[in-house]
Amino acid sequence: MKTFKPALILFLCLAPVLVFAQSGTNNDELTRDVIRAKKKWFVGNSMSLTDMEQKGFWPVYDEYQIKLRVIYDRTGTLIQQFVAHHESLTDARAKDMLDEWFELDEEKLKLDKKYATALDEVIPTTKVLRYMQIESKLDSVIRAELARVIPMARLPKQNQ
Numbered sequence: 001m002k003t004f005k006p007a008l009i010l011f012l013c014l015a016p017v018l019v020f021a022q023s024g025t026n027n028d029e030l031t032r033d034v035i036r037a038k039k040k041w042f043v044g045n046s047m048s049l050t051d052m053e054q055k056g057f058w059p060v061y062d063e064y065q066i067k068l069r070v071i072y073d074r075t076g077t078l079i080q081q082f083v084a085h086h087e088s089l090t091d092a093r094a095k096d097m098l099d100e101w102f103e104l105d106e107e108k109l110k111l112d113k114k115y116a117t118a119l120d121e122v123i124p125t126t127k128v129l130r131y132m133q134i135e136s137k138l139d140s141v142i143r144a145e146l147a148r149v150i151p152m153a154r155l156p157k158q159n160q
Helices: 004-020 026-047 051-085 091-120 125-149
Strands: none
Touching (some): 051 091, 051 125
């Protein structure tokens, strides 16, 4: 997939913006809108949808992206909280963050399954698989970049 490399570079460069730009300013929202538009363009160019398939695909895609955005916004909030407190986490706070992290992962998986099933009703299963691969690859790029920039939790000093 030759066209994938530029998209990976785009998402790699802009991934932190997606998560850390949670302040709700006009510039933040504009940046996210540009990223969403580029992603939609990339998906459209990567899917080889017929005219009939496009009529079924895009409404499901748009609905999925809206629901996905809710999960990503919550993830961004969790990351911001972690970054703000990573040097002074208590066990109780760490447990709350872990619980939220696992809950978000479970919600994302449920959402993926739900929308893969919905897409399977309007496009061939091979194209559903391709689309879910695209989402997975882009998500992996974002996660890799976040792993690179998010600090590790500081462990409490042990008594010696």
